[in-house]
Amino acid sequence: MKIFILLLLYLLKLSFALKAQHVEILSKGIASSIRGLSVVDDKVVWVSGSNGMVGRSIDGGADWKWLTVKNFGKRDFRDIEAFCKDTAIIMAIAAPAIILKTTDGGETWRIVYENKLSGMFLDAMEFFNTNSGIVLGDPVNGKFFVARTFDKGETWTETVDATLPAADSGEACFASSGTNIRKLFKEEFCFVSGGMKSHYITNRSSILLPFVQGTGSTGANSIAVRKDNKYLVVVGGDYSRDTIVTNNCFISSDAGKTWIAPVISPHGYRSCVEFLSPQQVITCGTSGVDLSDDSGMNWRLLSRESFHVCRKARIGTAVFFAGGGGRIGKLVFDN
Numbered sequence: 438m439k440i441f442i443l444l445l446l447y448l449l450k451l452s453f454a455l456k457a458q459h460v461e462i463l464s465k466g467i468a469s470s471i472r473g474l475s476v477v478d479d480k481v482v483w484v485s486g487s488n489g490m491v492g493r494s495i496d497g498g499a500d501w502k503w504l505t506v507k508n509f510g511k512r513d514f515r516d517i518e519a520f521c522k523d524t525a526i527i528m529a530i531a532a533p534a535i536i537l538k539t540t541d542g543g544e545t546w547r548i549v550y551e552n553k554l555s556g557m558f559l560d561a562m563e564f565f566n567t568n569s570g571i572v573l574g575d576p577v578n579g580k581f582f583v584a585r586t587f588d589k590g591e592t593w594t595e596t597v598d599a600t601l602p603a604a605d606s607g608e609a610c611f612a613s614s615g616t617n618i619r620k621l622f623k624e625e626f627c628f629v630s631g632g633m634k635s636h637y638i639t640n641r642s643s644i645l646l647p648f649v650q651g652t653g654s655t656g657a658n659s660i661a662v663r664k665d666n667k668y669l670v671v672v673g674g675d676y677s678r679d680t681i682v683t684n685n686c687f688i689s690s691d692a693g694k695t696w697i698a699p700v701i702s703p704h705g706y707r708s709c710v711e712f713l714s715p716q717q718v719i720t721c722g723t724s725g726v727d728l729s730d731d732s733g734m735n736w737r738l739l740s741r742e743s744f745h746v747c748r749k750a751r752i753g754t755a756v757f758f759a760g761g762g763g764r765i766g767k768l769v770f771d772n
Contacts, residue, residue: 458769458770459739459740459769460726460739460740460742460758460766460767460768460769461766461767461768461769462742462764462765462766463498463499463501463765463766463767464492464498464501464763464764464765465762465763465764465765466762466763467490467492467503467762467763468488468490468762468763469486469487469488469490469762469763470486470487470513470745470760470761470762471484471485471486471490471492471745471746471759471760471761471763471764471765472485472486472515472516472612472613472614472615472745472746472759473485473486473514473515473516473517473527473528473615473746473759474517474614474615474746474747474748474757474758474759475517475518475519475525475748476748476749476750476751476753476755476756476757477519477520477521477522477750477751477752478750478751478752478753478755479497479750479752479753479754479755480494480495480496480497481493481494481495481519481521481522482494482497482498482519482755482757483517483519483525484517484759484765485514485515485516485517485527486513486514486515486759486763487513487514488505488510488511488513489505489506489509489510489511489512489514490503490504490505490506490514490763491503491504491505491506491514491517491525491527491543492504492763492765493522493525493542493543495522497755497767498755498757498765498767501765502543503763504543506527506537506543506546507545507546509529509535509537509546512529512535513529513530513531514527514528514529515528515529515530515559515560515561515612515613515615516528516559516560516561516562516612516615517562517615518562518563518564518570518590520567520589522542523539523540523541523542524538524539524540524589525538525539525543526538526549526562526570526590527546528559528561528562528572528615529559530558530559530560530612531557531558532552532553532554532555532556532557532558533551533552533553533557534550534551534552534553534554534557534558534559534574535548535550535551535552536548536549536550536551536559536562536572536590536593537549538590538591549590549591549592549593550572550584550592550593552595554577556575556577557574557575557577557582558574558575558609558612559572559573559574559582559612560573560574560575560609560610560611560612560617560618561573561610561612561614561615561616561617561618561628562615562618563618563619563620563626565620565624565626567589568586568587568588568589569585569586569587569624570585570586570589570590571583571584571585571586571618571626572584572585572586572593573610573617573618573628574610575609575610576603576604576608576609579603579604580601580603580604581601581604581610581628581630581638582595583595583596583601584596601638601640602636602638602642602643604630605633605634605636606633607632607633607634607653608630608631608632608633608634608635608636609630609631609632610628610629610630610631611631611656611657611658611673611676611708613658613659613676613708613709613745613746614658614659614708614709614745614746614747615746616658616659616660616661616709616710616711616746616748617629617630617657617658617659617660618660619660619661619662620662621639621662621666622666625639625640626639626640627639627660627662627669627693628660629646629656629657629658629659629660629671629673630656630657631648631650631655631656631657631658631673632650632652632653632655632656633650633651633652633653634650634656635648635650635655635656635657635673636657637657637660637669637671637689637693637696639693642693644693644694644696646671646687646696647684647687647696647698648671648673648674648684648685648687649674649675649681649683649684649685652675652677654675654676654677654678655673655674655675656673657671657672657673658672658673658674658676658706658707658708658709659671659672659673659707659708659709659710659720660710661710661711661712661718662712663712663715663732664712664715666692667689667690667691667692668688668689668690668732669688669689669692669693670686670687670688670710670712670718670720670732670733671686671687671688671689671696671710672685672686672703672707672708672709672710672720672722673685673686673706673707673708674705674706674707674722675706676706676708676722676723678706679705679706679722679723679724680704680705680706680724681705681706682702682703682704682705683702684698685702685703685705685706685707686698686699686702686703686707686710686720686733686736687699688732688733688734699729699733699734699735699736700734700735701734701735701736701737702736703720703722703727703736704724704725704727704736704738705722705723705724705725706722706723706724707720707721707722707727708721708722708723708745708746709721709722709744709745709746709747709748710733710747711747711748711749711756712749713749713754713756715732716730716731716732717729717730718732718733719739719747719749719756719768720736720747721744721745721746721747721758721760722743722744722745723743723744723745723760723761724741724743725738725739725740725741725742725743726738726739726740726742726744726747726758727739740766742758742760742764742766743760743761743764744758744759744760744764744766745759745760745761746758746759746760755767755768756768
């Protein structure tokens with residue numbers, strides 16, 4: 438009976454893997470590089486990007502409404518967190534650092550956080566639940582910038598965390614997909630860095646990663662955390678040489694203490710990684726999309742399409758992608 442159950446689970450896993458056929462392009466030609474992507478459910482999807490652009494679909498990506506945020510047409514909104522079809526928060530990089538919120542489907546936006554400190558550069562946001570969220574920025578005075586919200590993004594408080602490790606010289610975070618910071622458990626978080634040094638960092642520790650590093654274009658870009666909080670997949674590489682397949686992905690099964698390389702790596706630099714199930718993981722970058730059916734140990738090229746970010750629906754199964762030129766895609770399964 439045990440052998441039969443294991444065989445059945447394997448066949449189900451194989452069947453699910455074989456269904457993933459291709460990435461369907463839903464939209465392109467918009468004058469914006471899209472790096473912010475939030476998939477509320479199988480119907481509601483929000484994106485954000487350069488030139489002050491925000492896009493929203495409420496029918497699973499079939500139709501899109503595009504808008505330029507009033508008075509912010511020159512800003513680059515590298516991350517977005519959406520709660521429903523009406524409410525979303527966007528984050529702009531560079532100084533002044535700003536976070537905006539809408540509650541009417543993007544018709545109007547208001548500033549909920551602003552920081553005019555010289556050198557400010559926000560990289561990503563993560564919400565632990567509906568109310569509790571965090572925003573990560575490049576180092577200020579040697580420490581990575583962190584601000585927290587506990588009221589659904591209405592107010593943000595800069596956090597001075599004495600336990601947060603200091604950044605090395607030339608070390609920063611990439612604002613490439615909004616996924617270099619993730620929740621661990623309760624109110625703890627982890628993030629990855631790049632540049633001259635590349636680390637896996639938690640509230641309490643900093644562990645050097647084996648990524649290619651040493652220049653401004655190298656290091657870790659994105660981390661995915663499995664629900665057990667112990668199994669981690671990190672992707673990155675060198676975005677200036679985006680077809681290099683070595684030192685672009687590493688896996689930890691002990692909560693980041695040790696790291697190993699996959700047997701078959703993703704096919705180039707990758708800026709985002711996301712668990713679709715405990716075994717299935719997807720990653721994307723400017724040189725393509727890869728899928729793994731064994732928790733990141735072996736990757737197969739799914740598409741040569743260029744994307745910056747991929748996200749799975751928080752409620753549902755839909756998987757979307759976004760990238761340059763307003764390109765938006767969706768993972769398509771056979772019936």
